[in-house]
Amino acid sequence: MKPVYGLLDINNCFVSCERAFNPSLENVPVLVLSANDGCAIARSSEVKALGIKMGDPHFKIARLCEDNAVRVLSSNFALYCGMSMRLMAEIQELVPAAEQYSVDEVFIDLTGMPGDLGEYCRGIRKAIRRNLGLPNCVGTGPTKTLAKLANQLAKKSKAADSVVDLAGHPEWVEKALERTSVGDVWGIGAASAAKLSKVGVLTALDLSRLDDRTVSRLLGVSGVRTAGELRGVPFYEVETQPEPRQSCMVSRSFGNPTGDFEMIREAVIVHATAAAEKLRGESLVAGALTVFCETPRFRKDLLQKNVSAIARLMPPTSDTLRIVKAAVSALKAAWEPGPWLYGKAGVLMADLCLASNVSGDLFMQPEKKPTPLMDAMDRLNSRFARGTVTLGTTSKTSSWRPRADNLSADWISDWSQIPVAVAKPPQS
DNA sequence: TCTGGGGTCCTAGGACCC
DNA sequence: TCTGGGGTCCTAGGACCC
Numbered sequence: 227m228k229p230v231y232g233l234l235d236i237n238n239c240f241v242s243c244e245r246a247f248n249p250s251l252e253n254v255p256v257l258v259l260s261a262n263d264g265c266a267i268a269r270s271s272e273v274k275a276l277g278i279k280m281g282d283p284h285f286k287i288a289r290l291c292e293d294n295a296v297r298v299l300s301s302n303f304a305l306y307c308g309m310s311m312r313l314m315a316e317i318q319e320l321v322p323a324a325e326q327y328s329v330d331e332v333f334i335d336l337t338g339m340p341g342d343l344g345e346y347c348r349g350i351r352k353a354i355r356r357n358l359g360l361p362n363c364v365g366t367g368p369t370k371t372l373a374k375l376a377n378q379l380a381k382k383s384k385a386a387d388s389v390v391d392l393a394g395h396p397e398w399v400e401k402a403l404e405r406t407s408v409g410d411v412w413g414i415g416a417a418s419a420a421k422l423s424k425v426g427v428l429t430a431l432d433l434s435r436l437d438d439r440t441v442s443r444l445l446g447v448s449g450v451r452t453a454g455e456l457r458g459v460p461f462y463e464v465e466t467q468p469e470p471r472q473s474c475m476v477s478r479s480f481g482n483p484t485g486d487f488e489m490i491r492e493a494v495i496v497h498a499t500a501a502a503e504k505l506r507g508e509s510l511v512a513g514a515l516t517v518f519c520e521t522p523r524f525r526k527d528l529l530q531k532n533v534s535a536i537a538r539l540m541p542p543t544s545d546t547l548r549i550v551k552a553a554v555s556a557l558k559a560a561w562e563p564g565p566w567l568y569g570k571a572g573v574l575m576a577d578l579c580l581a582s583n584v585s586g587d588l589f590m591q592p593e594k595k596p597t598p599l600m601d602a603m604d605r606l607n608s609r610f611a612r613g614t615v616t617l618g619t620t621s622k623t624s625s626w627r628p629r630a631d632n633l634s635a636d637w638i639s640d641w642s643q644i645p646v647a648v649a650k651p652p653q654s
Numbered sequence: 655t656c657t658g659g660g661g662t663c664c665t666a667g668g669a670c671c672c
Numbered sequence: 673t674c675t676g677g678g679g680t681c682c683t684a685g686g687a688c689c690c
Binding site: 328329331412413414415416417446448 | 686687688689690
């Protein structure tokens with residue numbers, strides 16, 4: 227049976243999550259900034275119309291936002307991740323097989339679905355809209371790459387009514403490829419698009435017609451796969467059982483760059499604690515970690531310095547106490563004081579594997595599960611709110627803490643911040 | 655003054671081995 | 673002048689994704 231792939235994604239995801247809980251944001255320009263209120267990462271259609279681009283630094287567009295009464299929000303990842311989990315739960319009720327591809331995108335397997343595929347997809351998107359309050363689009367195709375391309379067209383075209391069904395309409399594919407710039411194809415970034423344009427390949431259709439030898443020479447094996455997928459030959463499948471990840475990073479830019487070791491030590495402890503929590507949440511353990519500190523990379527006028535050091539964790543662990551201890555000693559090893567000021571620090575957990583898969587030997591007893599202390603910490607933090615129980619004392623106001631000047635409430639992850647709905651009796 | 659955070663895969667080149 | 677030919681493994685860097 228011929229495989230059929232679908233891709234559903236949330237329109238302007240972070241903006242839509244904010245709007246779902248705050249109706250005053252409907253029909254006005256809304257912009258969500260990255261961590262540290264650094265740059266634009268989600269834009270409502272009104273903000274896109276102002277010419278504000280993805281990744282534009284806030285300080286360069288602040289005036290434009292002010293002049294146009296743009297509602298500028300800090301990013302609230304607790305909210306977006308919570309909504310993303312609800313999205314997955316909803317989709318799994320609606321379709322037999324789904325793969326979460328990113329925080330706002332889900333691939334679905336529509337192979338063998340009877341009836342009109344387009345109508346079926348409209349039903350899915352309406353259910354998501356109704357149950358979560360999140361506007362979304364769906365594209366289908368004989369490959370993931372074509373489903374993704376169809377989804378982009380569904381977003382652009384008003385006539386499509388948020389669904390483009392290329393799988394059910396093979397006769398539309400050529401037109402769809404022709405209308406898509408090669409740089410907008412999933413897997414073709416700026417560097418590849420530039421190489422392709424030199425040989426006259428400007429659209430997805432051009433790429434699909436290029437011979438494999440040329441594609442391979444220009445883009446390597448990944449390019450050959452992408453070109454094949456554009457021709458309708460599936461290479462990627464819907465992965466319903468994702469492989470456990472190989473690495474896990476927690477890092478943040480500082481609100482204010484600093485050269486103070488104690489300040490950075492505190493940041494590293496907070497990040498290492500978060501990283502350990504993430505590992506336990508996925509039943510993983512790490513065999514090594516890297517701690518790094520960087521100076522602000524865009525400030526070419528300032529002295530640049532990147533330092534890092536690795537610590538081995540034997541036996542592999544997810545224990546906050548051991549991970550924090552290792553991270554602090556790695557930081558000491560990496561530390562280079564100087565006239566420069568560090569602007570960012572982070573912890574990268576590596577050599578990950580499932581805790582249940584670690585085997586011991588004569589000299590090493592593996593850690594098969596978190597200690598009762600870790601277990602208790604996780605349960606308290608998940609039941610009440612993130613950060614209810616932490617290691618040692620850290621200040622919520624330290625100058626390394628990232629800026630977040632316009633943060634919305636933790637509407638769905640903190641009991642004390644749940645919005646109150648008031649039902650008024652009908653007017654007589 | 656001011657530019658995010660977190661991932662994956664591929665490739666080239668060096669180290670090392672026989 | 674002129675010094676083999678393959679393997680494997682590891683790492684760093686690039687490219688891509690959201």
